[in-house]
Amino acid sequence: MFQKSSWIRLPRNVVVGHGVLDETVDAVAELHLTGRPLVVTSPTPKEVAGDRVVEAFGAEGEEPALTTVEEASFEEVQRVIETARASEAGFLIGVGGGKVIDITKMAADELGLGFVSVPTAASHDGIVSGRGSVPEEDTRHSVAAEPPLAVVADTEILAEAPWRLTTAGCADIISNYTAVKDWQLAHRLKNVEYSEYAGALSQMTAEMLVENADSVKRGLEESAWVVVKALVSSGVAMSIAGSSRPASGAEHLFSHQLDRLVPGAALHGHQVGVGSIITEYLHSGETEWRKIRDALARIGAPTTAEELGIDDETVIESLTTAHRIRDRYTILGDGVSEPAAREAARATGVI
Ligand SMILES: NC(=O)C1=CN([C@@H]2O[C@H](COP(=O)(O)OP(=O)(O)OC[C@H]3O[C@@H](n4cnc5c(N)ncnc54)[C@H](OP(=O)(O)O)[C@@H]3O)[C@@H](O)[C@H]2O)C=CC1
Numbered sequence: 562m563f564q565k566s567s568w569i570r571l572p573r574n575v576v577v578g579h580g581v582l583d584e585t586v587d588a589v590a591e592l593h594l595t596g597r598p599l600v601v602t603s604p605t606p607k608e609v610a611g612d613r614v615v616e617a618f619g620a621e622g623e624e625p626a627l628t629t630v631e632e633a634s635f636e637e638v639q640r641v642i643e644t645a646r647a648s649e650a651g652f653l654i655g656v657g658g659g660k661v662i663d664i665t666k667m668a669a670d671e672l673g674l675g676f677v678s679v680p681t682a683a684s685h686d687g688i689v690s691g692r693g694s695v696p697e698e699d700t701r702h703s704v705a706a707e708p709p710l711a712v713v714a715d716t717e718i719l720a721e722a723p724w725r726l727t728t729a730g731c732a733d734i735i736s737n738y739t740a741v742k743d744w745q746l747a748h749r750l751k752n753v754e755y756s757e758y759a760g761a762l763s764q765m766t767a768e769m770l771v772e773n774a775d776s777v778k779r780g781l782e783e784s785a786w787v788v789v790k791a792l793v794s795s796g797v798a799m800s801i802a803g804s805s806r807p808a809s810g811a812e813h814l815f816s817h818q819l820d821r822l823v824p825g826a827a828l829h830g831h832q833v834g835v836g837s838i839i840t841e842y843l844h845s846g847e848t849e850w851r852k853i854r855d856a857l858a859r860i861g862a863p864t865t866a867e868e869l870g871i872d873d874e875t876v877i878e879s880l881t882t883a884h885r886i887r888d889r890y891t892i893l894g895d896g897v898s899e900p901a902a903r904e905a906a907r908a909t910g911v912i
């Protein structure tokens with residue numbers, strides 16, 4: 562008897578465009594969410610968009626509660642849950658970068674409340690995904706979380722954000738190439754469940770972004786449009802898979818390890834991009850990694866340890882220990898030896 566089942570949860574409203582932040586109240590009204598909103602944000606996104614969202618709901622007579630988070634941690638998730646309970650929030654709105662959106666979606670999940678995603682940077686593909694990514698001691702969890710009921714992505718705000726945030730989002734998408742290869746490898750070697758649809762969507766998203774790389778230029782609002790569409794599409798791939806596998810392979814383990822070794826040294830997207838150059842080399846040897854490096858370079862994302870602002874030895878340490886971050890089989894297998902890591906990093910010009 563056929564017994565497979567799956568439950569794919571996707572946003573109902575994805576509102577993207579110039580000035581759409583002013584449509585947040587309408588996008589929420591459409592969802593029939595009731596009660597007091599809790600706006601979760603962080604210092605810069607609060608200035609850029611959070612205060613405007615609070616004002617807009619206030620003008621409708623629904624005075625929102627507001628809380629500001631500083632880091633992605635389970636303690637912060639717990640604090641947001643307590644704030645939501647204390648303020649009797651009916652739903653949550655996350656206004657910010659990947660850190661804020663992850664915390665909000667996990668708190669909403671725990672509370673059983675609806676969640677709306679308002680990205681202020683096109684820097685990561687967690688905007689739509691039903692996953693949260695949180696470090697804890699020696700590991701990095703990928704937690705099932707509440708996906709957003711709506712996404713409000715204002716390209717005016719995204720385009721005004723520092724350019725490096727947009728190139729980080731591009732690199733997070735380009736890293737899908739190696740994430741899918743790792744997933745297929747784990748399917749073949751470890752019988753990990755693989756979704757053809759999610760894998761194909763993730764790969765196609767990376768291909769389309771690379772094909773449109775010429776429209777991704779500093780100062781061009783269209784860039785924010787191209788990148789945010791790709792970030793949404795990559796998040797949908799994760800929702801179809803019910804895992805971050807389509808968008809997170811060995812290059813992400815490498816980045817998560819860098820976050821432990823040198824916290825805050827570089828952006829998530831930039832780290833996974835450089836990781837992807839190396840892991841593509843480990844997958845396929847001499848030529849394919851150049852395509853990843855060239856795509857990153859065309860967009861203006863880092864392609865070397867130096868451009869990341871991370872020293873060579875830390876890159877090697879991260880490469881040789883990244884497989885320990887979580888139980889996710891990748892091209893790193895049960896560990897890359899130090900000489901092999903050094904050879905891969907040198908051959909690709911990363912160090
Ligand atoms: N769940 C998922 O599926 C995914 C999760 N992630 C996670 O997302 C995080 C990475 O996201 P990322 O956005 O790079 O990290 P952050 O949320 O830390 O944001 C990076 C920086 O950008 C600032 N910022 C945000 N918006 C603006 C703006 N409009 N103008 C100026 N500065 C701005 C933030 O300010 P401030 O310091 O004030 O916050 C912060 O300093 C990681 O934790 C990663 O693991 C990434 C991909 C997928």
Ligand SMILES: O=C(CO)COP(=O)(O)O
Nearest residue numbers: 686694703805808809813
């Ligand atoms: O960053 C992600 C996808 O881009 C997902 O993060 P995880 O590696 O924690 O699953």
Ligand SMILES: [Zn+2]
Nearest residue numbers: 686733829833
């Ligand atoms: Zn990522």
